[in-house]
Amino acid sequence: MYKKMNFSSLCAKEVKEERTSTPHQLPIYAASTFQFNSIEESMAVFKGEQKGDIYSRFGNPTINGVAQKIANLEAHGSEIDAFGFLCSSGMAAISTLMFSALAPGDKVLTQGNLYGGTTDLLLKILGPLNIQTDIINLQDLDVVEEKLKNDPSIKMIYFETPANPTLDCLPILQLSDMAKRYDCITVADNTFCTPYLQQPFLFGVDFIVHSTTKYLNGHGNSIAGVLVGKEGHPLKAKIFQTLKLIGTNCNSWDAWLINNGMKTLAIRMDKHSENAQKVAEYLSKHPKVIQVNYPGLLDHPDHHLAKAQMRKFGGMLSFELDGGLESGKKFMNHLQFCTLAPTLGDVDTLILHPASMSHINVPPAIRAATGITDGLVRISVGIEAIEDIIQDLEQAIG
Ligand SMILES: Cc1ncc(COP(=O)(O)O)c(C=O)c1O
Secondary structure: OHHHOOHHHHHHOOOOOOOOOOOOOOOOOOOOEOOOOOHHHHHHHHOOOOOOOOEHHHOOHHHHHHHHHHHHHHHOOOOOOEEEEEEOOHHHHHHHHHHHHOOOOOEEEEOOOOOHHHHHHHHHHHHHHOOEEEEOOOOOHHHHHHHHHHOOOEEEEEEEOOOOOOOOOOOHHHHHHHHHHOOOEEEEEOOOOHHHHOOHHHHOOOEEEEEOOOOOOOOOOOOOEEEEEEOOOOOHHHHHHHHHHHHOEOOHHHHHHHHHHHOOHHHHHHHHHHHHHHHHHHHHHOOOEEEEEOOOOOOOOOHHHHHHHOOOOOOEEEEEEOOHHHHHHHHHHOOOOOEEOOOOOOOOOEEEOOOOOOOOOOOHHHHHHOOOOOOEEEEEOOOOOHHHHHHHHHHHHO
8 A cells, every 4th residue: 555655645644553562661652642443433432332542632541551550559458449540730630620529619628738739729729710618727627527517518628648848647537437427528639658658548538639740750750640539439420521621631751751650669668768767867856956747756746647547657857947947048058969949759859948939829827827837848858878868968957
């Protein structure tokens, strides 16, 4: 056939894949669309009567394979069959879920010490659409129950544990049990832990979201997110519709990068946790440090809760230097080995100032009420040699 084609047609035609064996690594499907052998096949796939890929905004083998792998990790060791949707960012995963699960007049119950972007989404995007947010201390279960009892418009409890950036932990089982009694769904942002350290499904949560940009990818070279739920949940079809129509889908290249990073997830999380414990212990003995927030410390108020829910305590911690903002600024400007950067979960140590970076748009009153002080410094402890990390902290604290 190709012998009869004109030169320009031969150029324009796609190469026909002649696969003789299976690649050992997941291929990157860079096709925006998929072709059909007949109109009957196309109709059957479009109607959902036959399995098949259509258009990469709806997913494709690279994207779907990685989404399902994360869903399987979240459900690992349980009888749960989970599904996953990869999105273009953690925020895309969170907003896809919110737009699927909530309608005008509904309310979200949440905590003040969330990732700043999530608080912003709730207050600035969903608020004007008449989806209101009630920010309370979710550690106070009596207040949570009172709210649920008196306000049937609360349709979702949304939380992070440990929370960003103060590392407070929440009792997942109690929150999800309570939510079920009041016909409300629970959503856990599991970005800080990954399913290796904590599996919210095992404590009754309905949906899990991640910024895969962080630990799941682990190498700081992709922005993406994932939304995981349980098969059979009535919202699954709505979520897929929202993802397709708002276009919050991930792309194949980022999906591939997440998968590549996840191959070392278990050993990375072990090392992050080991190093963070050492940094937390070092800082808590330092005379110029007045507060260290790390759930692995025996005197952390949520240590026992974290121990019951998490396999290890993770790589994130925050601390406050004596002298507040001024000492914090001096410390950050003196760093030589660790990097000042607004992300977390990479293999190298990253430091951030929440009040002027990740949480700058969170109303000061919410910051003050949740311990996000002007002097708080957050560290995403990497997997480098611990001596190099501590030596840098030592010289920067001065
Ligand atoms: C806990 C948490 N959730 C969600 C997000 C948003 O993720 P992304 O930046 O991938 O949209 C972040 C970003 O820092 C985060 O820290």
